[in-house]
Amino acid sequence: MATTNDLKNGLVLNLEGQLWAVVEFQHVKPGKGPAFVRTKLKHVESGKVVDKTFNAGTKVETANVDKRTMQYLYNDGSSYVFMDVDTYEQTEVSPEVVGSARDYLLDNQNAVVATNDGRVLYVELPASVELTIEHTDPGLQGDRSSGGTKPARLETGKEIQVPLFITTGEKIKVDTRDGSYLGRVK
CATH class of the missing domain: 2.30.30.30 (SH3 type barrels.)
Incomplete structure (x- = not known):
């Protein structure tokens, strides 16, 4: 209390x-x-x-929420499997609980998994992640006063808007909260 x-x-x-x-x-x-x-x-x-x-x-009344850093291992088709980095204990998380985090989740990536009485509540990713552009069309700069954007598919399958100068194979930083482009990774 x-x-x-x-x-x-x-x-x-x-x-x-x-x-x-x-x-x-x-x-x-x-x-x-x-x-x-x-x-x-x-x-x-x-x-x-x-x-x-x-x-x-x-x-x-406060709830006891246990937040642990876990490593994402794989998706077995019905659930996402995470491993506690300290105890090596594996936890299965349903796709509903993972939610939109799956759009930015790569194998062996760390995430915070929150549990209450053994039940997984949510998966929290860092504010930004680095992902590779799997495919994007070449951008053509036309007569515009401000920079334009084009769709690009990330290595996770998520499609986001990126500036015209971004090419296939580049590594970019993406905001996990709203899916926006943050910049190139050097």
Whole structure:
């Protein structure tokens, strides 16, 4: 148990049997009336985001979430297999839990796997990853005032937009949160 004064970003709360991660919080002390805490909570499994207000000092139940760095090994067709880098223990994760992270996941890549009571909650990748362009058409610079983009297929099969000067076989940095091009890798 914790109080609303102990809230911080990333803390996972157990509200009515469901797990919610604190995305942001704000302590508010109005000129009139009692203080309160305004929060934005994200449902750990569904990703749904809600706003919730707590009275200051209210007790909230926290969930014990174990975050471990694991190495992605392979996809066996029905699940993704990760290995704990410390204990070498293997964990199978369903495609639903992996979600959009699969678009940026390469063999032997490290990721953070969060569990609660032995149940895998989510897979978290670094903010950016380095991937190779598997295929893109040559870019033709026309009469435009700003740089254009073109589609490119990454080695994972994900298709993103890249600048016209990028060619097949180049290694680029990609933002895992929104799939945007961040730059070339030197």
